[in-house]
Amino acid sequence: MNVSLDRTLILLIRNKDLMFQLIDYMDENQRKDLPTQAFYNACLKKFENIDSKSDTERLRDAFALENLIKTGVVTEFNQSRGTIAFQPAILDIFRMFDKERVRGLRSAELENIRVQMENAYQQHEALSFDDDNIAFLEQRDHLFNLLRAINSQIQNNTDHLQHEADRLSKRLDHDTAVLSLQESHQHKEMLVQVKRIYDREIIPTLEFLNTREYSKTKAPLTIIDDIIRLYDIRGYEDDSYYIGQYKLSILSHYKTLEKVKQALQRYLHQERRHRLTYNAIEQAYLDLQAKAQSTFTESLKDKYIFKLFDQETLYFKGLKNHAAGQEARIEWHDRNHLMYFEEFLIQQNARKRSESPSEIKTFDNRPKNDRHNAIKRRIEKIIKACDIKPPADDLYLEIHNLLIDNLQADYQLHYLLYGVSCFKQQQGSKFKTRISFSYPQKIIRYRNQVLEYNKREFIS
Amino acid sequence: MISNELSQKIYNQLINGKAINKHSYNIKTNELDDDQLYTEMFMYFDEYRQLYQRINFDLVHKNSRFFFIRELNGGDANEATIKIQALLIVIGRIVTEKGYLFDVLTDYRAGIKIEDLSSAMSEERYTDILHTCKLCTSRSIEDEMYSHLITRGIMFKNSRGHYVLSDAGTAFFSELIDSK
Numbered sequence: 001m002n003v004s005l006d007r008t009l010i011l012l013i014r015n016k017d018l019m020f021q022l023i024d025y026m027d028e029n030q031r032k033d034l035p036t037q038a039f040y041n042a043c044l045k046k047f048e049n050i051d052s053k054s055d056t057e058r059l060r061d062a063f064a065l066e067n068l069i070k071t072g073v074v075t076e077f078n079q080s081r082g083t084i085a086f087q088p089a090i091l092d093i094f095r096m097f098d099k100e101r102v103r104g105l106r107s108a109e110l111e112n113i114r115v116q117m118e119n120a121y122q123q124h125e126a127l128s129f130d131d132d133n134i135a136f137l138e139q140r141d142h143l144f145n146l147l148r149a150i151n152s153q154i155q156n157n158t159d160h161l162q163h164e165a166d167r168l169s170k171r172l173d174h175d176t177a178v179l180s181l182q183e184s185h186q187h188k189e190m191l192v193q194v195k196r197i198y199d200r201e202i203i204p205t206l207e208f209l210n211t212r213e214y215s216k217t218k219a220p221l222t223i224i225d226d227i228i229r230l231y232d233i234r235g236y237e238d239d240s241y242y243i244g245q246y247k248l249s250i251l252s253h254y255k256t257l258e259k260v261k262q263a264l265q266r267y268l269h270q271e272r273r274h275r276l277t278y279n280a281i282e283q284a285y286l287d288l289q290a291k292a293q294s295t296f297t298e299s300l301k302d303k304y305i306f307k308l309f310d311q312e313t314l315y316f317k318g319l320k321n322h323a324a325g326q327e328a329r330i331e332w333h334d335r336n337h338l339m340y341f342e343e344f345l346i347q348q349n350a351r352k353r354s355e356s357p358s359e360i361k362t363f364d365n366r367p368k369n370d371r372h373n374a375i376k377r378r379i380e381k382i383i384k385a386c387d388i389k390p391p392a393d394d395l396y397l398e399i400h401n402l403l404i405d406n407l408q409a410d411y412q413l414h415y416l417l418y419g420v421s422c423f424k425q426q427q428g429s430k431f432k433t434r435i436s437f438s439y440p441q442k443i444i445r446y447r448n449q450v451l452e453y454n455k456r457e458f459i460s
Numbered sequence: 461m462i463s464n465e466l467s468q469k470i471y472n473q474l475i476n477g478k479a480i481n482k483h484s485y486n487i488k489t490n491e492l493d494d495d496q497l498y499t500e501m502f503m504y505f506d507e508y509r510q511l512y513q514r515i516n517f518d519l520v521h522k523n524s525r526f527f528f529i530r531e532l533n534g535g536d537a538n539e540a541t542i543k544i545q546a547l548l549i550v551i552g553r554i555v556t557e558k559g560y561l562f563d564v565l566t567d568y569r570a571g572i573k574i575e576d577l578s579s580a581m582s583e584e585r586y587t588d589i590l591h592t593c594k595l596c597t598s599r600s601i602e603d604e605m606y607s608h609l610i611t612r613g614i615m616f617k618n619s620r621g622h623y624v625l626s627d628a629g630t631a632f633f634s635e636l637i638d639s640k
Binding site: 291293296 | 520538632
């Protein structure tokens with residue numbers, strides 16, 4: 001079903017979020033056309049959110065591609081590429097609804113305006129100024145239309161830049177304390193945006209409005225001056241006055257733009273500093289990487305980077321290595337060092353005593369051959385059968401005597417350790433042993449063997 | 461007049477290869493305070509310089525941000541210095557390459573988490589470099605940072621547990637940027 005242009009436009013305006021979405025897509029991807037699929041997807045999403053069935057039907061009819069083409073809202077439909085392009089004037093209307101979506105004038109657009117002005121001047125120069133000359137009248141009308149359009153474009157451009165500058169400065173000033181990596185990422189993105197606006201929009205517009213600097217191409221406002229002069233010379237003072245007024249109106253935006261430029265200057269310094277930091281670190285990293293890569297050879301001697309550094313280039317050149325042992329003592333003279341030293345010796349001796357195990361010191365430490373552990377098995381039986389009851393003052397001595405009596409010639413001092421451990425295994429759950437430290441340790445001598453041990457009392 | 465107590469504290473730090481920074485981080489208040497050792501050295505710089513010269517050290521006041529000592533007639537480039545420099549460059553690269561503001565590393569309230577660093581440093585391009593500097597061969601990056609940067613006063617850990625450049629670390633990057 002066909003829907004008329006005015007009805008379609010009204011529906012588009014009522015549902016302007018759909019158009020904003022499409023404009024954002026085009027701006028983000030820096031394109032003037034739109035993939036048909038993106039358009040269909042946006043429409044479907046929009047229809048899904050409408051509750052009323054009749055409204056949905058109405059929108060379906062209005063936003064059908066055939067209808068948009070027929071009404072001229074979509075001016076281009078490339079089936080092979082699968083793209084559509086909206087009428088630029090309609091896009092501009094929607095951009096005007098939201099300042100954020102007003103597009104600034106880029107260099108190419110400003111150059112286009114300049115070329116139009118130059119053409120207008122050349123046309124006027126070739127014409128005879130006469131009210132009966134239709135060509136002149138047409139050119140004059142064209143010139144005034146052009147001046148009106150330029151004035152409005154520059155006005156929109158200034159508003160857009162002012163809005164962008166305000167928006168960015170508010171965000172950047174708000175983020176004075178960047179405390180997380182995510183925040184810092186956003187902050188940096190915003191600085192890049194400032195730089196982009198400055199380079200691509202502010203500077204070209206200021207150059208466009210500058211009448212003082214001369215370059216190969218004439219500045220647009222100088223061309224307007226030339227046109228004014230033409231009208232003056234040919235006796236059309238009124239027209240020249242109005243053209244002059246247009247020029248002043250266009251020029252009045254210069255000051256506002258200068259202010260915007262100054263406002264962004266601070267952030268540009270920040271951005272420049274970040275860029276320099278990035279470049280410097282990148283350069284240092286590449287140098288380091290090159291040095292590291294030069295060590296990737298077959299020579300095992302040169303696998304480290306250290307020889308490649310020039311001493312003079314090191315920032316912390318000669319920084320002292322760690323020397324944890326060196327420490328200045330504070331208030332040395334106020335302490336009773338003799339007392340501290342004695343205390344230290346006592347502590348050392350106590351530690352030595354507790355750490356030293358029972359061990360056999362002997363001239364002949366070769367153990368007697370105990371085939372199939374026959375003696376050890378006998379010891380286990382002897383210990384099992386023994387009647388040592390608590391309290392016993394020295395467990396080692398008790399077991400030593402017990403084993404001498406039972407093993408006789410087969411007994412050696414190192415079987416005492418085995419005997420004590422068997423005893424502890426058997427009796428440990430019922431009774432306790434208490435170690436008492438003494439210095440020097442207790443000693444048992446037997447057949448050229450000496451056992452030094454800490455006494456164990458056997459208690460209940 | 462030189463304070464004996466401060467002078468002994470200064471000696472303990474410098475002789476152990478530690479930098480004395482203009483500001484010290486107070487973890488309890490999460491603020492940077494003026495470092496009293498730095499102030500003491502700054503006030504009696506000539507005396508301290510002479511003192512260390514007598515024991516064969518050059519007292520260096522770098523970029524008006526921190527002090528350290530180096531041996532007079534020192535030999536070849538020492539490994540420790542190169543390790544510090546390599547670690548700082550790699551840390552700086554990770555931050556800037558990921559599109560973060562470098563200020564995150566210098567703001568004592570911000571800093572960078574060890575997880576962010578260690579995940580990036582596990583990439584081959586960084587481990588290759590670190591290994592040629594005898595770094596991260598047997599120890600983790602956290603251990604390496606602790607022994608080469610934290611104990612030397614080139615970085616510190618803030619109350620959030622994030623790593624932040626001290627005055628000495630920041631001065632290194634400032635000089636790097638100015639020299640390019």
